[in-house]
Amino acid sequence: MSFQYPLEVRFRDLDGLGHVNNAVYLTYFETLRLHFALELLGVAHLAEVPFILGEISVRFLKPVFFGDQLQGSVDVSRIGHKSFTMIYTIKRGNEIVTQGSTELIWFDYKTQRSVPIPDSFRQQVASYQRP
Ligand SMILES: CC(C)(COP(=O)(O)OP(=O)(O)OC[C@H]1O[C@@H](n2cnc3c(N)ncnc32)[C@H](O)[C@@H]1OP(=O)(O)O)[C@@H](O)C(=O)NCCC(=O)NCCSC(=O)c1cc(O)c2ccccc2c1O
Numbered sequence: 001m002s003f004q005y006p007l008e009v010r011f012r013d014l015d016g017l018g019h020v021n022n023a024v025y026l027t028y029f030e031t032l033r034l035h036f037a038l039e040l041l042g043v044a045h046l047a048e049v050p051f052i053l054g055e056i057s058v059r060f061l062k063p064v065f066f067g068d069q070l071q072g073s074v075d076v077s078r079i080g081h082k083s084f085t086m087i088y089t090i091k092r093g094n095e096i097v098t099q100g101s102t103e104l105i106w107f108d109y110k111t112q113r114s115v116p117i118p119d120s121f122r123q124q125v126a127s128y129q130r131p
Pocket of ligand 1: 030033034037049050051052053054055079080081082083084103104105107113114
């Protein structure tokens with residue numbers, strides 16, 4: 001099962017060529033990541049999200065335009081000792097327009113150090129895991 005969340009294309013997402021600019025997809029991924037984390041972890045404030053972004057990749061498959069109705073989804077493909085991989089898929093109807101992934105590292109913001117992923121997260125995320 002994937003975590004699903006709708007994405008709105010705003011006028012300011014477009015560049016001079018009329019399509020959604022490449023940099024905006026990082027924000028779309030961020031929106032999906034935050035809502036996934038808030039729902040999954042049940043945290044009340046963004047400051048309580050216990051991981052940090054280490055790496056991001058994006059594959060641009062189709063141009064996206066103002067008025068397109070987008071649906072985003074998030075899965076987890078790998079959970080390591082301190083880091084895990086989130087997979088992002090953005091669809092317009094049945095068509096996949098963008099795919100990507102992020103490496104996220106479990107992080108103690110008080111000590112500013114990476115820490116092992118707790119077993120509780122492994123259990124919480126199990127239903128969103130895909131090979
Ligand atoms: C990321 C670091 C904390 C890692 O430093 P450290 O020395 O502790 O790492 P280790 O070498 O011990 O490795 C531990 C573990 O992590 C994997 N790993 C390490 N670095 C990376 C990396 N850059 N990319 C991918 N993976 C990495 C390593 O393979 C190990 O994996 P195991 O599973 O085997 O344990 C440190 O480098 C650091 O602090 N970097 C800077 C991070 C940063 O500034 N990021 C940008 C700002 S954060 C951000 O933008 C952000 C946006 C969001 O939208 C978020 C949403 C929700 C939550 C967080 C968000 C967020 O942080």
